[in-house]
Amino acid sequence: MSTFLLATEPIVSLDAYLASDVGGSGVRRAHELGPMATIDVVSRSGLRGRGGGGFPTGQKWAGIASQTGGRRYLVCNGAEGEPGTFKDRALLRANPYQLVEGAAIAAFAIGAEEAFICLKASFRREIDAVTRAVQELQTAGICGDCKVTIVAGPDEYLFGEEKAMLEVIEGNEPLPRWLPPYLHGLFATAPQLGWQSHDNETGSTRDGAGSNPTLVNNVETLSNIPHILARGAEWFRSMGTAESPGTVVITVVGDVVAPDVGEVEMGTSLRAVIDAVGSGLVAERSVKAVFSGVANAVVTASDLDVPVSYEGFQAIGSGLGSAGFIVYDDTTCMVDAAYRVSRFLSIESCGQCPPCKLGSSAITEHLERIETGVANEGDLAAITGWLGHVTDGSRCFLAMEEQIVVTSILRAFPEEFTEHIEFGRCPRPRRLPIPKLIDLAGGCAVYDDSFWRKQPDWTYAPDGGSAEHRS
Ligand SMILES: Cc1cc2nc3c(=O)[nH]c(=O)nc-3n(C[C@H](O)[C@H](O)[C@H](O)COP(=O)(O)O)c2cc1C
Ligand code: SF4
Numbered sequence: 001m002s003t004f005l006l007a008t009e010p011i012v013s014l015d016a017y018l019a020s021d022v023g024g025s026g027v028r029r030a031h032e033l034g035p036m037a038t039i040d041v042v043s044r045s046g047l048r049g050r051g052g053g054g055f056p057t058g059q060k061w062a063g064i065a066s067q068t069g070g071r072r073y074l075v076c077n078g079a080e081g082e083p084g085t086f087k088d089r090a091l092l093r094a095n096p097y098q099l100v101e102g103a104a105i106a107a108f109a110i111g112a113e114e115a116f117i118c119l120k121a122s123f124r125r126e127i128d129a130v131t132r133a134v135q136e137l138q139t140a141g142i143c144g145d146c147k148v149t150i151v152a153g154p155d156e157y158l159f160g161e162e163k164a165m166l167e168v169i170e171g172n173e174p175l176p177r178w179l180p181p182y183l184h185g186l187f188a189t190a191p192q193l194g195w196q197s198h199d200n201e202t203g204s205t206r207d208g209a210g211s212n213p214t215l216v217n218n219v220e221t222l223s224n225i226p227h228i229l230a231r232g233a234e235w236f237r238s239m240g241t242a243e244s245p246g247t248v249v250i251t252v253v254g255d256v257v258a259p260d261v262g263e264v265e266m267g268t269s270l271r272a273v274i275d276a277v278g279s280g281l282v283a284e285r286s287v288k289a290v291f292s293g294v295a296n297a298v299v300t301a302s303d304l305d306v307p308v309s310y311e312g313f314q315a316i317g318s319g320l321g322s323a324g325f326i327v328y329d330d331t332t333c334m335v336d337a338a339y340r341v342s343r344f345l346s347i348e349s350c351g352q353c354p355p356c357k358l359g360s361s362a363i364t365e366h367l368e369r370i371e372t373g374v375a376n377e378g379d380l381a382a383i384t385g386w387l388g389h390v391t392d393g394s395r396c397f398l399a400m401e402e403q404i405v406v407t408s409i410l411r412a413f414p415e416e417f418t419e420h421i422e423f424g425r426c427p428r429p430r431r432l433p434i435p436k437l438i439d440l441a442g443g444c445a446v447y448d449d450s451f452w453r454k455q456p457d458w459t460y461a462p463d464g465g466s467a468e469h470r471s
Contacts, residue, residue, distance in 0.1 A: 002239055003263040005223055005249055007094045012129075014136040017097035024142055026226030030105045031144075038109040039065060042225065044233035046245040050087075051077055051160075051218030052295060052322045054244075054310040061215060064182055065110045070210025073186040074107045074115040074146075075169065078126070078219045079153060079160030082293040083344065085324030086440040087249040088219035090261040092119075092126040095223070096133035100143065102222035105229055107146040110215050114147045116169050116186075120159065121152035122438075156458060157348035161396050162216040164350075175350050176396040185214030218322070220249055240266030244309035248320075252278030253435045254327035255285065258443030264308065271304040274327055279443070285329040289412070292321040294341045295401040297408030298334075318408075326435055333428035334413040335420055338406055339367035344434050345402045347454050356399035359390030361456065363406055370417060373425040380417060383410070 004022075017023035030038040043058025064072060076099065080088040092099065099117075107115045117134070119127050127150060134148045156174045158164045162181050164174040169186060177184060184191055188211050224246060228236050237245045244266040253259040256278030264273055270290065274280060281287065290299040296319035299306065303316045313320040328337060346360035366383045369375040387407055391399040410417065419427055439446040453461040 002265050003247060004227055005091060005095070005098070005220070005247060006261070006263045010093060011095040011097060014097065014133070014140060017095070018140075022226050022230045023097060024101070026229035027101050027104050027108070027142055027144070029229045030108055035065065035109045035111060038105065038229065041229060041233050042109070045228045045236040046233075046243075047221065047224055047228060047236065048244060048310060049218055050220035050224075050248065050322060051216075052082070052293070054320060057217065057221055060182075060217070061106065061109055064213045064215045067182065067211075067213040069185075070188065070212040071113045072110050073212060073214040074103060074110065074112040075162070075165060075181070075186070075214055075216045076103050076115065076117040076219060076222055077160060077162065077165060077216055078117060078119040078123070078130075079165065080120070080123075080219075080322075081155075081157040081160040081436075082295070082322050082324050083341075084251055084253050084291065084293055084326040084435045084437070085322045086251045086253075086437045086445075087261050087323065089123060089126050090251075090440070091219055091223050091249060092123075092129050096126075096129040097137065098223045098226050099130065099219055100133045100137050100148070102225035103148065104137070104143045104146060105225050106215060106217060106222060108144055112146060112215070114149065116149050116151050118151040118153055118159075118165055118169065120155055122155055127152060157344075158350055158396070158398065161398070163396060165216065166214060175352055178395055181214040181216050183211060183213070185212035188212040220322075241307065241309045241311070243311045244320075248308060248323050250277050250308070251324040251437075251440070252327065253325070253437070253440070253445050254278075255281060255287075255329035255332070256327050257282055259440060259445040260443060261440060266309045267307045267312070269305050270299065270308055270325070273308055274304075274325065278325075278327060281327070281329055285331070287327060288330045288332050289328045289334060289337065291326040291328075291337075291341070291405070292318065293324050293326075294344060294405055295319065295397070296321050297404055298337075298412055300412050328432070331428060331430055332432065333371070333426055333430060334409055334416045335367065335371045336426065336428075336430070336432050338409040339364065339371050340432055340434050341405050342367055342402060344436075344451070345398060345405075347451075347456055347458075349398055349402075349456075351456075353392075353394045353399065355389050355392040356394050356402070357456070359386040360399070360402045362386050363390070363402065367406075370420045371426055373420060373423070375421055377421065380421070 047057040048054040153159045159174040163176040258279040262277035342364040349357045351357035366379040436448040
């Protein structure tokens with residue numbers, strides 16, 4: 001069986017889930033094995049985190065389980081803020097039970113006191129689905145004694161960044177803290193970071209007794225867990241590639257016939273994925289560029305046969321990210337694409353690290369000048385200068401995303417930048433969307449157009465029109 005996460009018919013009741021060949025068996029198996037052997041199965045399966053980084057899941061669990069530092073917590077990351085990505089919401093619509101069972105297994109394996117499932121407050125339908133699944137599984141005694149709390153978070157991109165997500169759970173704004181969740185977990189004693197005139201602060205609201213190592217895993221990562229426990233590590237490894245076992249749930253949006261979400265085996269070519277999941281491009285058009293979210297280098301037409309796997313994307317100098325592919329056809333202006341991605345990142349930057357906010361904003365302004373035909377070579381030099389510093393002293397990966405994406409577009413399409421400067425205009429005028437997805441169903445993607453009113457301080461300019469854009 002090469003697809004198992006995205007059920008063809010949505011599973012909307014506990015009875016239907018328990019009637020499937022996995023429902024409830026994963027957690028039963030974990031309890032038979034005990035925590036350490038459960039982690040061993042996950043490690044041997046080769047599962048890698050589907051939230052963007054591809055970190056080995058078993059290794060992450062073992063790291064948390066081996067720590068002694070107060071209490072332990074589990075956080076499920078369902079913020080899904082990456083432009084071009086809808087797979088976590090598709091999974092929650094198709095089968096919220098496998099996620100909750102996966103969270104129960106993870107909490108058992110690391111000895112967590114409590115689990116938090118974090119979704120954006122705007123994901124109403126998915127919050128309802130997961131709330132019902134938690135209640136039903138708890139009533140049936142399948143979650144064990146682990147308390148599960150659902151957190152409805154803000155719309156900001158940074159909510160999905162794990163260090164910011166812990167802040168939100170604690171009732172604060174989504175501003176990334178310094179240390180990763182395994183070192184500075186939920187409700188932990190704040191670590192001393194130097195230049196402090198006081199002793200350690202006690203935990204923010206609850207325990208106040210240690211670093212409280214916290215495991216953060218993505219919705220898709222945890223959804224895989226019951227299947228792996230129920231069917232075994234070898235079964236999981238029989239799919240995909242040696243370095244990226246299993247399947248991957250992919251979103252394809254942009255210049256395709258029918259944007260959609262689909263599950264494929266790791267190692268399938270990007271070209272085949274665009275055809276199978278997005279129904280290809282319209283006649284006469286060809287692919288110019290593909291972005292995997294906004295965190296990885298652009299993939300050009302010459303690399304379309306790249307296998308969709310962590311090592312495949314790494315080999316072409318890019319990254320798989322959360323496998324949300326934004327396809328641009330040959331009518332696209334790549335300067336405009338660079339400007340819009342850069343604007344997104346500069347607006348979403350929180351400004352705790354000045355080079356990130358100032359640099360990404362300056363790069364965006366210069367890109368806009370090039371796109372609108374009022375720039376000169378000095379603008380290109382200024383962009384290059386800022387790209388060298390935008391990541392200075394950064395607390396999170398967002399600044400690196402700016403550096404990676406803009407640099408990659410400059411390298412792959414240098415002639416488009418000089419063309420704009422020479423001719424003093426854009427040769428391919430066309431308003432590109434930023435595919436921040438509100439909905440994706442039936443071949444129709446709904447983008448959040450209110451994003452264009454969002455300002456650098458995260459307030460919104462008054463509405464001058466529709467908040468949605470359909471593609
Ligand atoms: C700016 C930013 C936004 C992120 N947004 C998400 C997100 O929406 N969902 C997600 O699962 N991970 C997101 N991540 C990655 C998380 O920080 C974290 O690595 C991930 O949830 C770990 O889960 P995994 O090991 O299962 O992949 C984001 C990272 C950054 C830097
Ligand atoms: S790198 Fe940017 S987004 Fe991340 S914490 Fe610093 S200022 Fe905020």
